[in-house]
Amino acid sequence: MTRVVDPESSYQRIYAIVRKIPPGRVATYGQIADLAGLAGHARQVGYAMAALPTHGAVPWHRVINAQGRISMRRSGPGDSIVQQQLLEREGVRFDGGGRVSLATFRWRKRRRG
DNA sequence: CCACTGACGAGTG
DNA sequence: GCACTCGCCAGTG
Numbered sequence: 001m002t003r004v005v006d007p008e009s010s011y012q013r014i015y016a017i018v019r020k021i022p023p024g025r026v027a028t029y030g031q032i033a034d035l036a037g038l039a040g041h042a043r044q045v046g047y048a049m050a051a052l053p054t055h056g057a058v059p060w061h062r063v064i065n066a067q068g069r070i071s072m073r074r075s076g077p078g079d080s081i082v083q084q085q086l087l088e089r090e091g092v093r094f095d096g097g098g099r100v101s102l103a104t105f106r107w108r109k110r111r112r113g
Numbered sequence: 114c115c116a117c118t119g120a121c122g123a124g125t126g
Numbered sequence: 127g128c129a130c131t132c133g134c135c136a137g138t139g
Binding site: 040042 | 133135136137
Binding site: 033047083 | 119120121122123
């Protein structure tokens with residue numbers, strides 16, 4: 001194949017990865033991209049997230065940027081507030097700057113058992 | 114086809 | 127730690 005991945009398949013693949021993130025954990029766009037076989041294409045993950053509904057089967061709120069911060073969706077910070085509340089309800093702690101400690105809450109697919 | 118935009122990331126100063 | 131720049135790719139006009 002000339003294409004590394006198919007556009008539509010990449011979206012579904014991204015969603016499949018996100019759904020594997022356990023409660024109380026977060027993952028970065030770059031991490032999802034890497035797991036989905038789209039290393040270096042983190043922006044594509046963000047684009048896929050943008051297409052998700054606020055109330056869906058995909059735990060989109062567990063996906064944050066590499067800075068440990070919640071990225072703003074379109075229009076305003078309203079959704080970011082909801083995202084933070086959802087994460088806090090799962091036990092994820094935010095610091096004064098609205099930032100999550102990736103060293104503590106970053107999801108690891110599996111680290112030598 | 115070209116220009117602009119968008120839930121990003123890494124590098125530089 | 128923050129601001130700026132470049133790279134990446136898909137969607138829209």
